Amino acid sequence: MTTCTECGADVALHDDAEAGEIVDCTTCGAELEVIDVSPPVLEKAPELEEDWGE
Amino acid sequence: MTTCTECGADVALHDDAEAGEIVDCTTCGAELEVIDVSPPVLEKAPELEEDWGE
Amino acid sequence: MTTVVKIGGARAVDPDGALADVAELVASGEQVVVVHGGSTAVDETLEALGEEPEYVETPSGVVGRFTDERTMEVFEMVLPGKLNTDLTAGLLNEGVDAVGLSGVDGKLLAGPRKSAVRVQEDGKKKIRRGDHSGTIKQVNADLLETLLAGGYTPVATVPMAGKDGDREARSASDSASGDDEEPRAKWLPVNADADRAAAAIAGALGADLVVLTDVSGVYADPDDASTRIDEVATPEDWSDLEDAAEGFMTKKVMAAEEALEGGAASVAVATANADAPVTSALDGDATTIL
Amino acid sequence: MTTVVKIGGARAVDPDGALADVAELVASGEQVVVVHGGSTAVDETLEALGEEPEYVETPSGVVGRFTDERTMEVFEMVLPGKLNTDLTAGLLNEGVDAVGLSGVDGKLLAGPRKSAVRVQEDGKKKIRRGDHSGTIKQVNADLLETLLAGGYTPVATVPMAGKDGDREARSASDSASGDDEEPRAKWLPVNADADRAAAAIAGALGADLVVLTDVSGVYADPDDASTRIDEVATPEDWSDLEDAAEGFMTKKVMAAEEALEGGAASVAVATANADAPVTSALDGDATTIL
Numbered sequence A, B: 001m002t003t004c005t006e007c008g009a010d011v012a013l014h015d016d017a018e019a020g021e022i023v024d025c026t027t028c029g030a031e032l033e034v035i036d037v038s039p040p041v042l043e044k045a046p047e048l049e050e051d052w053g054e
Numbered sequence C, D: 001m002t003t004v005v006k007i008g009g010a011r012a013v014d015p016d017g018a019l020a021d022v023a024e025l026v027a028s029g030e031q032v033v034v035v036h037g038g039s040t041a042v043d044e045t046l047e048a049l050g051e052e053p054e055y056v057e058t059p060s061g062v063v064g065r066f067t068d069e070r071t072m073e074v075f076e077m078v079l080p081g082k083l084n085t086d087l088t089a090g091l092l093n094e095g096v097d098a099v100g101l102s103g104v105d106g107k108l109l110a111g112p113r114k115s116a117v118r119v120q121e122d123g124k125k126k127i128r129r130g131d132h133s134g135t136i137k138q139v140n141a142d143l144l145e146t147l148l149a150g151g152y153t154p155v156a157t158v159p160m161a162g163k164d165g166d167r168e169a170r171s172a173s174d175s176a177s178g179d180d181e182e183p184r185a186k187w188l189p190v191n192a193d194a195d196r197a198a199a200a201i202a203g204a205l206g207a208d209l210v211v212l213t214d215v216s217g218v219y220a221d222p223d224d225a226s227t228r229i230d231e232v233a234t235p236e237d238w239s240d241l242e243d244a245a246e247g248f249m250t251k252k253v254m255a256a257e258e259a260l261e262g263g264a265a266s267v268a269v270a271t272a273n274a275d276a277p278v279t280s281a282l283d284g285d286a287t288t289i290l
């Protein structure tokens, strides 16, 4: 159990959560990136323009 | 047995002669390239500048 | 007037008709810039080196290459290396004073690096870091104009010069940006789409862009040759064009839009498999977008 | 005055001191052309692709690469591809508007292809055909001057543009020259030595040539640092220089001779491993040949 960086609400991670995964805060809807799993660390997920290369 | 393209003398190839090999005419000293071995075909070996790359 | 000719990647090595036609245009006094890609050849070389090309899907369904550090190396080897050199030699043989360039040369194609990408994997949304790609924001038109004024024909390709601000890069394994003791932003070669590179160049030069592909244009019904959209000039035409474009053509239409927004005079999507594919496209045998 | 800086091949990817020094020179208004090789990296990539680099010995004992068609492809991938792109990016990061070129670009380095080479193998003299190498006879100084005048710093490498007269090519398997139905001579990328490429460029530009290597010059006794030959100006000096040069230095001395015969102002052979290796070489901390 950890907390949303945006609203402070509790956020529960799935057992199979992995670094890099994006989870939604069920309270405020913010997209949170899982930075680490043990102990769990969350950060606001960056907005990224959709793009493609060659 | 074949003939020198430069002086017409007979030139004998070794048994293990191979295409690309350079043989010297024992009569006139010309450098001859073995173009083919069976039947033997000789040609004057090209002069090539010594050079090197990267 | 300047013409930017985008030639297909996979067949970039032997696009005889297009090269001969470019030579005709150059001989007649036109200024031409050739742009090429070569994604398929990158995959082939990755495989020859025992590496697996990696493609990821974004949450909205766009599939694109994930360009890790090793893939970027191979990208440099294949695009500015083999394909660009061979294409330049091919133009020399047509009598054109061709000069090969990548987007790194003189920052021809410059913009921010994007080291992170949102992907959809096993039903999960994820952030993947360590990507070497970027978004073209600036074209060094001066470099192209300098070469064109000197009588040279630029042959440009990707990668682009990506400025690595490192804002998104967090993982220690993402060492591609170099020295950790050096905090300032650095330029590095990063992946960009060659169609969009051609669009950016055409925009910067106010040029006509001819995108050569393996079909003769965009068709309302791909199975009916009579349904080619010949000209796109009005908002209604645009809407028809976007409805008709499918698959890889979607990306070409988006590139066309970027070209025109950037200042290109026109965009023609046409087949490379014609006798004089560039001039016939400029003469209207194409889907021409204004 | 223009300075041509040849940087070592193997370390071409991270020659930090030289790049920073080139940036200082450019910032102070000097015109600089950078030239690099990279033979070791070609061998590494050949091996990664499961190919064996092939070296042959000429009858007089010179050992050189035999460049078959596949090796030429890898050569293009590594030199104008990876190494040149990375070096150009490295100069961008030093604030230099660097533009990478190979000898194929605008026929920067042009001359006849040599497809055949005399070799010494198992005690036999042989003619090996299918080699992709050439002899630089012409430099497109106009291309370099066009870029220099525009404020750009050329970063040049091999291959060169080799004109394939096909006089020496006899074997049907030597298909690299392309279409059999096309009898005219063709240009193709072929191998040339990067030191000699730098020499040819310095000659064509009437430039000072600085050849950076891993030793501080040519030593009469390699084990005695006090025996460096500092200046070579007279025929006697030349004879001492030729006596002293051993191994790979022999080729550098021959390149220096070609540079001066071609019109270079001076040649300095110096170490890359100094703080400001180019300026200190120009200031005399080198074997300077006039």
Ligand SMILES: [Zn+2]
Binding pocket: A004, A005, A006, A007, A008, A009, A025, A026, A027, A028, A029, A030
């Ligand atoms: Zn929240």
Ligand SMILES: [Zn+2]
Binding pocket: B004, B005, B006, B007, B008, B009, B025, B026, B027, B028, B029, B030
């Ligand atoms: Zn004879």
